[in-house]
Amino acid sequence: MRSARLTQALEAGLFVVPPEGRVALIRPRIGDDLGELPKDRVEVITGFRPDFDWFAARGVTVLREGAGPYAAAVVCLPRARAQGRALVAMAAALVVPGGPVVVDGQKTDGVDAMLKELRGRAAVSEALSKAHGKLAVFPAGPGLEDWRPAPAEVEGFRTVAGVFSADGVDRGSALLAAALPEEMKGRVADLGAGWGYLARAVLGRAGVKECHLVEAEADALDCARVNVTNARAAFHWADATTVKLPRAMDHVVMNPPFHQGRDADPALGIAFIGAAARMLQPQGVLWLVANRHLPYDRVLTTLFREVQDIGGDTGFRVIRASHPIRVR
Structure with missing residues (x-):
């Protein structure tokens, strides 16, 4: 066109x-x-x-x-x-x-x-x-x-025009952050990390050794570097669906995108879920928030042994999926 x-x-x-x-x-x-x-x-x-x-x-x-x-x-x-x-x-x-x-x-x-x-x-x-x-x-x-707008400050975070949720914390991300366990430990990946809201919540857990922020949009990742200054954070400008992290993760957190342009595209979120399953340890856990209408149940039950809803509201589900199934 x-x-x-x-x-x-x-x-x-x-x-x-x-x-x-x-x-x-x-x-x-x-x-x-x-x-x-x-x-x-x-x-x-x-x-x-x-x-x-x-x-x-x-x-x-x-x-x-x-x-x-x-x-x-x-x-x-x-x-x-x-x-x-x-x-x-x-x-x-x-x-x-x-x-x-x-x-x-x-x-x-x-x-x-x-x-x-x-x-x-x-x-x-x-x-x-x-x-x-x-x-x-x-x-x-x-x-x-x-x-050419200057970066904005939103609830103590830097954002910039054009990135996801530039005007405020996304409701789904807030629900997921509230559901994360205080005892979270080990290595964590934040897929589609945006400007760092979830990563900052993850790094509030003392048992977390590393948090890998994976974000495809460079402007958002630049904001995340300002918002997340913890030495345990690592930043990756990469496509979350294909990224190769240096080691397997104990946890993955994500609020994956599900639009390509104006059209809803569940395949994008499904690709994020597949990437999470591949990068997790055998006992690893995916923490996911998603709009309730998205058809993720089949892929979750195909890729994880245990799947349960642990929170949300009328518009969002917060899901815990653990023990990824290895495809032989």
């Missing part, structure tokens, strides 16, 4: 790639096609590890943070509006003054609202509509600095 809009914009002359210089492709997602962009000059900029690894595996230059100046940039709008603003402002600062900045996104992700807001700040081109999305171009320059 994105490549179709880019190709049409290039063919129509709406977006003209400068003849020289690097082109920043900001926050594309797995499966996005570079289309007619000059592949030898494109640098993908993303802090989301699965996307980072997918493009790197295809021989594309991938950076967590771009280093300007770029000749042009393409911003792939995310779902979170504040994060989208920050990415557009970043592109405007990275590209040479007057160079083209493309803003591309799906209608369901708010591209119409973003372009309307941007027109009050910059000379935005006519929008190209195709494949349930829109694309427009504006010249790089100053004037969007206030769209």
Whole structure:
């Protein structure tokens, strides 16, 4: 979908790639096609590890943070509006003054609202509509600095726009933290650790030797490094579904994501549960919080010998699953 809009914009002359210089492709997602962009000059900029690894595996230059100046940039709008603003402002600062900045996104992700807001700040081109999305171009320059928000403080934790639960502690995570036993001991992994709320609760248990925070979103992990300063913490910028930790864990805690874009995708949470089962000791325990409507029972009873609900509320279940079953 994105490549179709880019190709049409290039063919129509709406977006003209400068003849020289690097082109920043900001926050594309797995499966996005570079289309007619000059592949030898494109640098993908993303802090989301699965996307980072997918493009790197295809021989594309991938950076967590771009280093300007770029000749042009393409911003792939995310779902979170504040994060989208920050990415557009970043592109405007990275590209040479007057160079083209493309803003591309799906209608369901708010591209119409973003372009309307941007027109009050910059000379935005006519929008190209195709494949349930829109694309427009504006010249790089100053004037969007206030769209790059400073980190926020929420209940004693640092957060930043675009990360999960940026405005406050997630109710499910709070329920899980309250259910963790005081006598928790050994090595613990926090899968999808976010900005460190659960890890801080885990490290409040004196018997915990190590807590491994595994988080795919680099911005969230940066916040976690500020929020969790305990020497027993280790930080891993990694996809929780494929990460390889240095040793087996005694416990895994997690509040796994279950959305890909706007659509619920239980397969994502199921992949987290599978990863937890693989990394646990034979006597290990998974501590999981999940929305009640998610179909996790079958995978839990397939992968663990003991599964029980230990808390929750009308919207969430807190689950204890122990003794992972090894598949021969």
